[in-house]
Amino acid sequence: MTRLFQRSGWPEAKVVADILRTETVGGGLLLLGAVVALVWANSPWSASYLTLSQFVPWPGGSSLHLDLNLAQWAADGLLAIFFFVVGLELKREFVAGDLRNPRRAAxxxxxxxxxMALPAVIYLGVNLAADGGAPRGWAIPTATDIAFALAVLAVLSSHLPSGLRAFLLTLAVVDDLFAIMIIALFYTDHLSLLPLLGALVPIAIFTLLVQRGRTWWWALIPLGISAWGLMHASGVHATVAGVLLGFAVPVLRRDRHGHGLAERFEHRWRPISAGLAVPVFAFLAAGVSFRGGELSTLVTDPVVIGIAAGLVFGKCIGIFGSTYLLARFTHAELDEGITWSDLLGVALLAGIGFTVSLLIGELAFGPGSERDEHVKAAVLVGSLTSALLASVVLLRRNAVYRRLHEQETRDDDGDGVPDVYQQYPAPEAER
Structure with a gap:
């Protein structure tokens, strides 16, 4: 009988554990950046925060479409590093991870x-008749921020079973893939064909080099920057270049130390993404004011209501409901020790949207616009509410999680492989 949330084999479990560990640290830095931005934006010195985020370091870059302020450099530039890591992660999942097997990927x-579908439906239901182009923000509540969610888990000290942790990570990876497609298809206002075709040239050279195992930083980094610049000039969001470059890196080809090239790239760039790119973006994007009359306009804006409801209710009901229906129609059962309330907690965690939600908000309504400020507030409120509700559900089962974690990490023979991964055969997908 098929079991849902079954633990992966030990090699895959190690990879997932390493990724989650890095993302948890990055999530803590992301939270710190967001909190500092919120405090600063609501302090007597709020004007200095606005001045900093709107500072243009290169005013003469208009001919190359690079006369961007710091907030735009963070959204278009630093997040390209984040999406490069997402591309590496997606490639690994499809080639060597859970997504390579249709049964486990389902x-x-x-x-x-x-x-993603239900939050969009809820948002459109609230905003379909709203004015000011409000329906354009339908994709904002569809994204899950894995770093933020894992940071909440770390604060809870929840020893969530490895099968559910892997599910949350893979869910977020698939979520990112769909978000990339949404950004490319629905939030490209103008398209310049020549720069777009030009971007394919450095991407092709980059692909040729990495496929041949040539990892010359002095060649790959300029190629990546060139691809980013041309993609930005084409009108397609520049972060798409990061994803395409990540897809180009081979996964299965290994060096003499047994490491895949994608694994090496991910090991080097994930700390930069989680420790620098995303926290700086959070700091420059999350500074929204909740003072005085501004608060009254927030609570009545249908955009705010649609985003918050989509994150809190849409994400939870969509993930929990679709999983329950899949189990019902396939006659699958939950893995040993896991209950439906555990899935409810994970589904609530998935309602924590931040990085990609804020990015889509800027693309939908324009950075710095009044509605963009409302989007930031809605994303923060919806994410905080989802985190609090998830905490209530998960803390109730924390003692059970701790016992499961002790079983999964016990290594009586001292060979470095937990005994539970030796007592039972590996899942079919890894044989």
Whole structure:
């Protein structure tokens, strides 16, 4: 009988654990950046925060479409590093991870689709008749921020079973894939064909070099920057270049130390993404004012209501409901020790949207616009509410999680491989 949230084999479990560890640290820095921005934006010195975020370091870059302020450099530039790591992660999942097997991939893919479709429906239901182009923000509540969610887990000290942790990570990866497609297809206002075709040239050279195992930083980094610049000039969001470059890196080809090239790239760039790119973006994007009359306009804006409701209710019901229906129609059962309330907690965690939600908000309504400020407030409120509700659900089961964690990490023979991964055969997908 098929079991949902079954633990992966030990090699895959190690990779997932390493990724989650890095993302948890990055999530803590992301939270710190967001808190500092909020405090600063609501302090007597709020004008200096606005001045900093709107500072243009290169005013003469208009001919190359690079006369961007610091907030735009963070959204278009630093997040390209984040999406490069996402591209590496997606490639690994499709080639060597859970997504390579259709049976194991079905669960996170179905859950991700449900968790993106329902928030969009809720948002449109609230905003379809609203003015000011409000329906354009339909995709804002569809994204899950894995770093933020894992930071909440770390604060809770929750020893969530490895099968559910892997599900949350894979769900977020699939979520990112769909978000990339949404950005490219629905938030490209103008398209310049010549720069777009030009971007394919450095991407092709980059692909040729990495496929041949040539990892010359003095060649790859300029190629990546060139691809980013041309993609930005084309009108397609520049972060798409990061994803395409990540897709180009081979996964299975290994060096003499047994490491895949994608694994090496991810090991080097994930700390930069989680420790620098995303926290700086959070700091420059999350500074929204909740003072005085501004607060009254927030609570009545249908955009705010649609985003908050989509994150809190849409994400949770979409993920939980689609998973339950999949289990019902396939006659699958939950893995040993896991209950439906555990899935409810994970589904609530997935309602924590931040990085990609804020990015889509800027693309939908324009950075610095009044509605963009409302989007930031709505994303923060919806994410905080989802985090609090998830905390209530998960803390109730924390003692059970701790016992499961002790079983999964016990290594009586001292060979470095937990005994639970030796007592039972590996899942079919890893044989």
């Amino acid at each position: 669960l996170p893919v179905v859950a991700a689709i449900g968790g």
